[in-house]
Amino acid sequence: MTATASSPSANASGFPVLSDLEIARAATLRPIDEIAASAGIPADALELYGRYKAKIDVGRLPAPGPLGQVVLVSAISPTPAGEGKSTLTVGLADSLARAGKRTMIALREPSLGPILGMKGGATGGGHSQVLPMEDINLHFTGDFHAITAANNALCALVDNHIFQGNALGIDPRRVAVRRVMDMNDRSLRDIVTGLGGPGQGVPRETGFDITVASEVMAVFCLASSVADLRERLGRITVGYTYARQPVTAADLGAAGVMAMLLKDAFKPNLVQTIAGTPALVHGGPFANIAHGCNSALATMTARRLADVVVTEAGFGADLGAEKFIDIKARYADVAPAAVVLVATVRALKMHGGVPKDQLTAPDTAAVERGFENLVRHVENVRKFGLEPVVALNRFGTDTAEELETVLRLSRSAGVRAAIADVWGRGGGSDGGDELAREVLAALESPGTCRPLYPLELGVEEKIATLVREVYRGAAVEYSEQARRTLAQIRENGWNGLPVCMAKTQYSFSDNPALLGAPEGFTVHVRELWPRTGAGFIVAVTGQIMTMPGLPKEPAAMRMDLDDQGRVTGLF
Structure with missing residues (x-):
């Protein structure tokens, strides 16, 4: 999000109105080895990517002691107005660290296609960001490129196998894997490959997906070890025979080379927030196509290193939080002890029937009507055995009456709630103190997380x-x-x-x-x-697509490089 009059707390915080990029550049970053040392990560477990980024060799970490508690940040059903969930995640973690808790963040890596398309950036915002935001939002440590290469190597091996005699009997009409790229490009959704004559391959209809929608990304983010990664890669169904029997990557002999291409990317990435809280930013499947969580390995690593791990699941609790519990927590030891539901006055008004272009006008009646969406998410979280905390992400256009209405309605629903001003003031200041107190109170009596359904069901x-x-x-x-x-x-x-x-x-x-x-x-x-x-x-x-398109005016058109080699227009 950008620092306009409609940004969170742009007018209420008392801070100068700066862009997220300006705020990020004004921050003083600590060398990443200092951040690592503060988190208990030994120097020989670090693989440096410049001064402010590093990968962690998990095998070189000290033996784990008691594991930290997981706080899962989710939200009400999102709106085009934006709710600031990543910003809230970062700000809450900084606030918990400020309260004296050994805290670490586990976040997804941004996808380049949406950044150059609609988003413009995805590392939080205002005074609650993970840094270096330019690097993270662009190529970072190259993880997504490695995932792209591993996926496309598998596709090339499938096509080559069919061309070279097809000993496995793969039906070219039933190949299940598609090539990927980390870019929005609608023209590649449906294509034909193998044209040009017998020497150019076997013609077949296929297409491209965006990297974050690939099964390789999902495997990458659910694997708990290198051995588990290789085994899961081998289980990928690449297609079906003429007799409609599944053929896997292991049948093709492709699992080993895919694991090799991913071996460095699989190590979690360490960065920091503006306030200096350690953050693991690793993996990034889409939440409305895949399971929408950062890598299981990063979350489990954070639990080894911190008392409290603040992590995020994509979109509303009906998507991200449900998949975190029903999928990710089944495969990894990351069950949340508490859930934070991010809400905004603007989103509640939109769910209450107010058009997007009228959200800045005060309307407590619309807030009350839209509160039913938040109540639904509260009820759903409780079905997983967890008690949520509502985080009301404050925007500069919110009125005191509207904010108090949300708090009053939350109390009437029997749910903890607090206003957070982490965009404008930052969690490293006092912007998230009230929310941190409510979350810590919830952690003192954690719920018992349970999936919604047993796997025995069909x-x-x-x-x-x-x-x-x-x-x-x-x-x-x-x-x-x-x-x-x-x-x-x-x-x-x-x-x-x-x-x-x-x-x-x-x-x-x-x-x-x-x-x-x-x-x-x-x-x-x-x-x-x-x-x-x-x-x-x-x-x-519905109309869910695995390869997005660019909007009429992509965010990329506002981005550039100045004469000093600095990025401009990003976020």
């Missing part, structure tokens, strides 16, 4: 459970293609995998225009994608 029953319990829908309809895949899932023994719903982030339903807290709708599943390496089944609803 895939169809798991989807029905999510639609009924989390979304409050009445029914699920499957396309003919999805019905055929359901039968295939049962035949191949994949029915015991968890489900990863791919749906719009803007609504509990699969209709992005259905805001608030709708009930009684039907969810339409048009495709099912077995992700046997990652270990889940993707259920695709």
Whole structure:
């Protein structure tokens, strides 16, 4: 987000109104080896990427003692107005550190395509950022390039195998893996490869996905060790034979080279916040296509090093938090002890029926109407055995009456709530003190995290459970293609995998225009994608796409390099 009049607390904090890039450049960073030492990371476990970035060799860390508690930051259903969840995550961690807790952050890496498209940046904002923000938002330590290379090596090996005689009998019409790139490019969604004659390969229809939507990214972020990474890569279903039997990357002999290409990227990245809190920024699957969490290895590493780990799951709690608990926490020891739900007055007003261009006008009645969306998320979090804390992310246009309305409604719902001013004041100052106190109180009596459904349920029953319990829908309809895949899932023994719903982030339903807290709708599943390496089944609803396009005026058009070689226009 940029520092305009509608930015969080731009007018309320008393700080000069600067852009996020200006604030980041004004910060004094500590050498990364000092940050590592403060987190208990020995020097021989660090692999330096310049002065302010490093990778951690987890195998060189000291033996773990008691593991830290995980605080999962999620949100109400997001709106195009923006809720500042990453900013809140960073600010909360800084505030917990300020309160004397040994704290570490675990965040996703930004994807370059959305940064150059819609976002402009994804490292927090204002005085609550992870740094160096320019590096993190651009190529960082090259992790996404390594994931791209590993994925595309697999695709090349599949096509070469078919061309060189096809001993495995792979049906070219049923190849399940697609090439990827970390860029938004709609023209590559559907293509034909192998044109140009017999020497150029076997022609087939295929396409490109964005790197963060790939199964290799999902595998990367769920693997708990190098051995687990290689095994999961080998389990990726690359396609099906003419007899419709699955063929895996291991069958192809591709798992080893893919693991080799990922060996350095798999080490978590260490950076810092403006306030000097250590942060592990590693991995980044999309939340509305995949499971939307940073790498399991980074979160587990942070638990070894800190008393409290603040991590984030993408979009609203119906997507990110649900997948964190039902998928990530099943595979890794990262179950949250508390959940923070980020809300804003603006988002509540939008869920209450106010158009985006009228959100700055005071309207407590709309806040009250939109509060039903927040209540729904509170109820859902409690179904996982956890008690949420509402973090009201303050914006400069919020009125005192509107803020008090949210606090009053939260108290009436029996949920802890606090106003956070971490964009304008920073968690390293006093902007998140009240929120930190509420989170620490919640951690004193942590919930017992539990998945929503047992794995013994079939895939169809798991989807029905999510639609009924989390979304409050009445029914699920499957396309003919999805019905055929359901039968295939049962035949191949994949029915015991968890489900990863791919749906719009803007609504509990699969209709992005259905805001608030709708009930009684039907969810339409048009495709099912077995992700046997990652270990889940993707259920695709609505118009979800795995290769985004650029907007009419991409953020990239505002970016440049000045004569001193400094980035301009980024965030």
